[in-house]
Amino acid sequence: VTNDLLNAQNCSLKAQAEQRKLEARFKGMREEKEALLSEQTERFQKKTELELRIKDLREDVEKERSGRDKAEDVLNKLKADIQAKEEELNDIAPKYNALVEEAAKLSTDIRISEQRCKELYAKQGHKDQYKTVEERDKVRIHKFYSSFSFHAYG
Structure with a gap:
């Protein structure tokens, strides 16, 4: 029994x-x-953060693409406007240059005509000496009477 007890212990x-x-x-x-x-749990949180970051970045990329597309549309419209204005300028420039040349010729003609008028007026009655037509006429009348009276007495 002790053996069994020892074995059991x-x-x-x-x-x-x-x-x-x-x-x-x-x-x-x-x-x-x-x-x-x-x-x-930590990895799940990190994964969620990364997924949200990716979503935000994709939205940003999409906004940039959209903005770039709009900017390209505006640029293309501006290029078309510039092209149209350049064509219009090419049509108008020769006409403008012709008008400028004609204006210069007319200006020259006017100056020549004015000079010719001055010369003719000078030959006719020394218009430049008198301030008004009345003043000139008075002097002429006075000369006329003076010469008449000189011839009458002389």
């Missing part, structure tokens, strides 16, 4: 040692599970 000690070993192993596994769950 021995078995009990082995069972207790095995239980402590299993409890330690279970505790380690539980800690590892908690660490893995914590890591999984």
Whole structure:
């Protein structure tokens, strides 16, 4: 019976040692599970953040594309407007240059005519000497009467 008791105690000690070993192993596994769950939660949060960041970046890229497309449309419209204005300028420029040339000729003709008028007026009665037509006429009348009276008495 002592032998059986010793065997039973021995078995009990082995069972207790095995239980402590299993409890330690279970505790380690539980800690590892908690660490893995914590890591999984952390990675899930990081994944969610990255997905949101990717979504934001895609929206930004789409906005940039849209903005670039609009800018290209505006640029193309401006290029077309510039082309039309250049064609209009090419049509108008020769006409403008002809008008400028004609204006210069007319200006020259006017100056020549004015000079010719001055010369003719000078030949006719020294118009430049008198301020008004009345003043000129008075002088002429006076000269006329003077010459008449000179011839009458002389």
